[in-house]
Amino acid sequence: MLKIGCHLSASGGFLRMGKEIVSIGGNTFQFFTRNPRGGSAKAVDEKDATDFRAFAEKNGIPVILAHAPYTLNGCSADPSIRDFATRTMADDLMRMEYVPGNLYNFHPGSHVGQGIEAGIEMIAEMLNTILKPEQQTTVLLETMAGKGSEVGSRFEELREILDRVKLQEKMGVCMDTCHVNDAGYDIVNDLDGVLTEFDKVIGLGRLKAIHINDSKNPIGAHKDRHEKIGEGTLGTETILRVMRHDALKELPFYLETPNELDGYEREIKMLKEMY
Numbered sequence: 001m002l003k004i005g006c007h008l009s010a011s012g013g014f015l016r017m018g019k020e021i022v023s024i025g026g027n028t029f030q031f032f033t034r035n036p037r038g039g040s041a042k043a044v045d046e047k048d049a050t051d052f053r054a055f056a057e058k059n060g061i062p063v064i065l066a067h068a069p070y071t072l073n074g075c076s077a078d079p080s081i082r083d084f085a086t087r088t089m090a091d092d093l094m095r096m097e098y099v100p101g102n103l104y105n106f107h108p109g110s111h112v113g114q115g116i117e118a119g120i121e122m123i124a125e126m127l128n129t130i131l132k133p134e135q136q137t138t139v140l141l142e143t144m145a146g147k148g149s150e151v152g153s154r155f156e157e158l159r160e161i162l163d164r165v166k167l168q169e170k171m172g173v174c175m176d177t178c179h180v181n182d183a184g185y186d187i188v189n190d191l192d193g194v195l196t197e198f199d200k201v202i203g204l205g206r207l208k209a210i211h212i213n214d215s216k217n218p219i220g221a222h223k224d225r226h227e228k229i230g231e232g233t234l235g236t237e238t239i240l241r242v243m244r245h246d247a248l249k250e251l252p253f254y255l256e257t258p259n260e261l262d263g264y265e266r267e268i269k270m271l272k273e274m275y
């Protein structure tokens with residue numbers, strides 16, 4: 001069964017998001033765990049989490065994806081920023097245990113001139129501090145566009161992080177179609193080749209979610225500017241090929257396109273019809 005949804009505003013809680021995604025034709029959704037600029041999160045509303053779990057069961061929402069604030073940087077040169085990232089992620093994962101069995105995605109980080117290797121070491125160290133054997137959430141590294149000093153625009157970099165994590169069974173990868181294009185992977189003309197490469201370097205078994213975004217920029221631009229489906233350099237057919245691919249079709253797909261709710265509703269409807 002196709003799992004498709006979009007990024008939603010988290011305000012109002014889990015149950016409200018569940019109702020919202022169903023109302024626009026989706027069956028999964030992504031949300032920021034807190035203000036994307038990184039502020040504090042509200043106290044966990046246990047009743048909301050319980051009500052949502054019942055709603056998700058009844059309405060066929062198989063999985064949801066939490067997204068860490070994109071400012072979280074576990075490989076900053078500033079130890080206080082690294083410490084903040086560690087505490088924020090640990091707190092987010094504690095909260096996710098109220099809706100167990102779901103996914104938590106984060107941008108690996110920016111090494112800000114310290115070098116990719118130093119960045120990789122710090123990100124892995126952070127994960128080794130945070131991950132717990134009893135946790136029921138899978139933590140995903142997102143494939144990045146390679147803007148500035150971002151770590152994770154090459155599959156090899158994600159592999160190196162994973163290799164250093166002790167509780168590897170808690171880890172996965174989320175592939176973003178805009179980001180991989182901007183990083184230089186040719187999913188327009190050679191999706192099979194890119195996935196073969198991913199499989200060789202990381203292993204397709206690690207892939208747990210897909211962000212389906214068109215891109216404003218050409219391949220290899222290292223920009224990270226998302227575009228509406230069909231209005232960018234990837235095109236609707238590329239997105240559909242991703243969704244239909246044998247290696248990917250069971251994964252949940254999330255739109256992070258520049259849209260309000262009505263635009264997401266149109267894109268979900270269009271993709272479901274064309275699929």
Ligand code: FE
Pocket residue numbers: 067107142
């Ligand atoms: Fe992201």
Ligand code: FE
Pocket residue numbers: 142176211256
């Ligand atoms: Fe993304």
Ligand code: ZN
Pocket residue numbers: 176178179224225226
């Ligand atoms: Zn992006």
